[in-house]
Each structure stands twice: as structure tokens, then as C-alpha cells.
Amino acid sequence: MKFITAALLVLSNTSSSTAFAPSSASARANTYPHELHTRLYSSDPDQAEPVVQNPPTEVGSHEELMYSLGVNLARQLGDIRPLVETGEELTFLAKGMLDTVVGRLSEDGQVDLLQRRKADLNALITQRA
Numbered sequence: 001m002k003f004i005t006a007a008l009l010v011l012s013n014t015s016s017s018t019a020f021a022p023s024s025a026s027a028r029a030n031t032y033p034h035e036l037h038t039r040l041y042s043s044d045p046d047q048a049e050p051v052v053q054n055p056p057t058e059v060g061s062h063e064e065l066m067y068s069l070g071v072n073l074a075r076q077l078g079d080i081r082p083l084v085e086t087g088e089e090l091t092f093l094a095k096g097m098l099d100t101v102v103g104r105l106s107e108d109g110q111v112d113l114l115q116r117r118k119a120d121l122n123a124l125i126t127q128r129a
Contacts, residue, residue: 083128 055071057064084090099105105113114121 083125085128 055064055067057067080093084093096105100110
């Protein structure tokens with residue numbers, strides 16, 4: 001258990017959190033605002049994110065098992081693309097999910113945030129879903 005907690009902390013403090021860093025997304029969004037929006041929703045194959053057929057893991061490995069768990073959880077969550085309009089919004093959505101999953105945002109912090117933004121959150125979901 002200590003190893004898993006340490007691994008999550010290491011992962012959450014390195015590449016994962018860097019991938020969701022708002023500053024880099026903001027810089028890209030300001031430079032190419034239409035490109036990020038297009039990449040999220042484009043039916044043009046040249047601008048859409050690449051789709052892969054196979055996971056980026058070795059067959060039968062522990063990494064494949066963990067990747068499978070991630071796929072399973074994502075499928076239960078469903079398609080979130082209608083809820084975000086830009087790459088920057090997707091970045092903050094992913095950061096909120098990551099911070100909650102790895103325990104970076106405390107339970108009290110989660111409850112406070114959700115209570116404080118309840119009306120805005122409900123309006124956003126209703127408008128975009």
C-alpha cells in the first residue's frame with residue numbers, strides 16, 4: 001500500500017500534473033484558439049486526435065492491466081467532450097479529476113468547491129449536455 005501511495009504521489013507530481021498544467025495550455029490556446037477547439041470536435045482526419053486500435057502497453061503486462069482499468073473507468077464515465085469547448089477547459093476538467101483521484105484536493109476542499117459552485121456547475125451541465 002505504501003508503494004502504491006508513493007507511486008501515485010510521484011506520478012501526480014511529475015508528468016501527469018505537467019500534462020495538465022494550465023500555463024502551457026493557456027499559451028497554446030492563446031496562440032491557436034481555433035486549433036484546440038477543432039482538435040476536440042473535428043471530423044476532419046487531418047485535424048482530429050489520432051485514434052489507436054491497440055493500447056500502448058505490452059500484451060499480458062501489469063501495465064496493460066492498469067491501462068485496462070483506466071479504459072473501464074473512462075467507459076463508465078462516458079463521453080465528456082460535450083461538456084468542454086476548448087483545450088483549456090479540458091485541461092482544468094482533467095486536473096480536477098486527477099487532483100480528486102490522487103487525493104491532492106481534500107474531501108473538505110471538494111465539498112466546499114462543489115457547494116460554492118453548485119448553481120454554476122448545474123447551469124453549465126444543463127446548457128452543454
